[in-house]
Amino acid sequence: MNNTIAAGHAFLAVMRRDLHVFLSYRTRIVSQVLTSVFSITLFYYVSKLVHVEGFGSPQTYFGFVVVGIALVSIMYSCFSIPELVRQELVAGTFDRLLLSPFGAIRSVIAMTLFPLLYSFVLAALTLGMACALYGLKLHWSTVPLSIPAMGLALLAFLPFGLLFAALTVSIKQGAIGTTWVIALISIVGGLYFPISLLPHWVQTAAKMQPFTPATEVLRHLLVNSPQTTSIQAALIRLVVFAAVLLPLSIFALSSAIRLGQRRGTIIEY
Amino acid sequence: MTSRSLEAVATPALTDSVEYSAEPVARQPDPVPAEGAYPLAIRAASKRWRKDLPLVLDELNLILEPGTTTWVGGRNGVGKTTMLRVAAGLIDPDSGRAEVWGVTARENRARYQQLVSFLPAGDRGLYARLTVRRQLKFWARIAMVAPALLEATVERSIDTFDLRELADRRVDRMSMGQRQRLRIAMTFLTDPEVVLLDEPLTSLDEEGAVLLQAAVAEVLAREGAVLWCSPSGEHLEMEFDARWTIERGRLVAA
Numbered sequence: 347m348n349n350t351i352a353a354g355h356a357f358l359a360v361m362r363r364d365l366h367v368f369l370s371y372r373t374r375i376v377s378q379v380l381t382s383v384f385s386i387t388l389f390y391y392v393s394k395l396v397h398v399e400g401f402g403s404p405q406t407y408f409g410f411v412v413v414g415i416a417l418v419s420i421m422y423s424c425f426s427i428p429e430l431v432r433q434e435l436v437a438g439t440f441d442r443l444l445l446s447p448f449g450a451i452r453s454v455i456a457m458t459l460f461p462l463l464y465s466f467v468l469a470a471l472t473l474g475m476a477c478a479l480y481g482l483k484l485h486w487s488t489v490p491l492s493i494p495a496m497g498l499a500l501l502a503f504l505p506f507g508l509l510f511a512a513l514t515v516s517i518k519q520g521a522i523g524t525t526w527v528i529a530l531i532s533i534v535g536g537l538y539f540p541i542s543l544l545p546h547w548v549q550t551a552a553k554m555q556p557f558t559p560a561t562e563v564l565r566h567l568l569v570n571s572p573q574t575t576s577i578q579a580a581l582i583r584l585v586v587f588a589a590v591l592l593p594l595s596i597f598a599l600s601s602a603i604r605l606g607q608r609r610g611t612i613i614e615y
Numbered sequence: 616m617t618s619r620s621l622e623a624v625a626t627p628a629l630t631d632s633v634e635y636s637a638e639p640v641a642r643q644p645d646p647v648p649a650e651g652a653y654p655l656a657i658r659a660a661s662k663r664w665r666k667d668l669p670l671v672l673d674e675l676n677l678i679l680e681p682g683t684t685t686w687v688g689g690r691n692g693v694g695k696t697t698m699l700r701v702a703a704g705l706i707d708p709d710s711g712r713a714e715v716w717g718v719t720a721r722e723n724r725a726r727y728q729q730l731v732s733f734l735p736a737g738d739r740g741l742y743a744r745l746t747v748r749r750q751l752k753f754w755a756r757i758a759m760v761a762p763a764l765l766e767a768t769v770e771r772s773i774d775t776f777d778l779r780e781l782a783d784r785r786v787d788r789m790s791m792g793q794r795q796r797l798r799i800a801m802t803f804l805t806d807p808e809v810v811l812l813d814e815p816l817t818s819l820d821e822e823g824a825v826l827l828q829a830a831v832a833e834v835l836a837r838e839g840a841v842l843w844c845s846p847s848g849e850h851l852e853m854e855f856d857a858r859w860t861i862e863r864g865r866l867v868a869a
Contacts, residue, residue, distance in 0.1 A: 355756050356759055358756075359752070359753050359756035360753075367744045371744075437742070438735065439739075439742060441740065442757075442801075445703055445705060446758055447728045447759045449725070449728075453757070607706050608707045610707075
């Protein structure tokens with residue numbers, strides 16, 4: 347029991363550490379909020395300019411794309427984990443985490459807490475600013491349901507970050523492939539436009555990852571977008587992705603660390 | 616000399632920089648009985664970084680008895696840091712094992728890491744944007760110190776290593792010597808039983824060295840053990856219970 351409490355404190359300590367480091371860069375939050383403002387402004391005018399087939403009004407497309415923008419920030423936070431691991435390797439703090447009773451695996455999982463929570467806040471701010479600045483209408487009766495749905499989506503997204511973290515431990519590079527993976531998911535996940543516009547085979551590929559069902563569910567709950575599949579089916583797909591990929595990604599990370607210890611490459615950076 | 620020793624000695628990488636004779640490596644510590652449990656025992660540990668390189672550690676044995684300090688020296692690249700990393704549980708030997716009170720890191724990693732603390736060489740292992748106090752609190756929590764003892768543990772460490780004036784200063788605004796003092800404070804933070812020090816005097820002033828010696832004395836007083844590695848022992852005023860150097864992957868009495 348004492349160990350469980352101490353482990354809980356250790357998880358929170360990692361989150362608190364990341365918060366302190368984040369706050370020590372005073373302009374970071376300002377620049378990120380401004381990025382969101384510019385993005386929603388850009389798409390607000392794009393939505394007015396272009397008449398998109400399948401959307402009743404410019405405002406409908408604007409609501410569609412704002413949810414996509416909010417999800418992109420969450421996706422970025424998932425894919426920031428390998429870069430965080432890379433920073434720990436370079437700073438020599440990864441060795442210390444590995445040699446602590448808390449251990450490297452739990453430390454890496456704990457490292458995901460602050461970026462995910464922060465991206466969650468940033469997503470909420472993006473939606474709030476879209477409401478305040480450009481009159482986005484949220485579907486308030488189902489907005490509270492988006493919070494547990496977002497939690498489930500995070501569990502389904504997290505394995506991607508952990509898998510790339512395992513790769514970083516092995517090959518010592520942080521950003522390898524993450525940029526193009528994010529770009530690819532932005533397209534096949536339907537973050538900026540409906541996947542029905544894509545070629546048929548790409549639509550099939552879009553069903554192979556959790557970002558598409560997560561986007562659909564959250565759009566439905568936040569701005570009442572019509573569902574192409576049932577919400578239950580989308581949620582079940584998210585549960586399956588999380589249940590299968592989470593243990594797999596933790597196993598991959600653990601194996602990468604063990605292999606690094608056996609080969610001695612864990613000390614390299 | 617055994618055939619394995621001959622193979623290791625004959626490799627070009629070693630012969631370039633080491634003068635050796637045909638004398639056998641005779642002063643290797645005696646092999647340790649399997650049933651013995653010590654604060655730290657490295658048993659027949661071998662490590663080779665690449666197939667085309669000689670063994671860095673060649674069935675190396677080392678025992679730390681309770682309440683003792685051991686110094687291991689040797690030229691740069693001879694394997695001191697590798698030995699410490701194996702002892703700390705950071706890397707695995709190709710063969711052999713490192714035990715703390717008879718237990719290896721693979722058998723009970725959490726317990727092993729609670730008992731052993733490692734100060735790596737250099738100035739890494741710190742979060743540049745955290746203050747001294749936040750750094751110590753963070754590592755105490757990661758060491759899973761009971762929440763009720765956390766504040767006292769951190770404040771005692773600040774006092775022990777004379778960090779009170781620096782407690783609220785960020786690491787990236789501290790001198791190298793001050794950072795080294797913090798790294799040493801982190802090493803001794805949770806009262807480990809086995810302390811592994813790799814060139815601990817780097818950047819340290821005289822006052823810092825005295826504080827380090829006092830911390831070592833505390834470990835010995837609670838029947839712990841300290842393994843201290845540095846290229847040369849000439850600047851040390853400490854009394855060591857054993858002095859070794861590493862030659863051709865094995866320990867030789869210094």
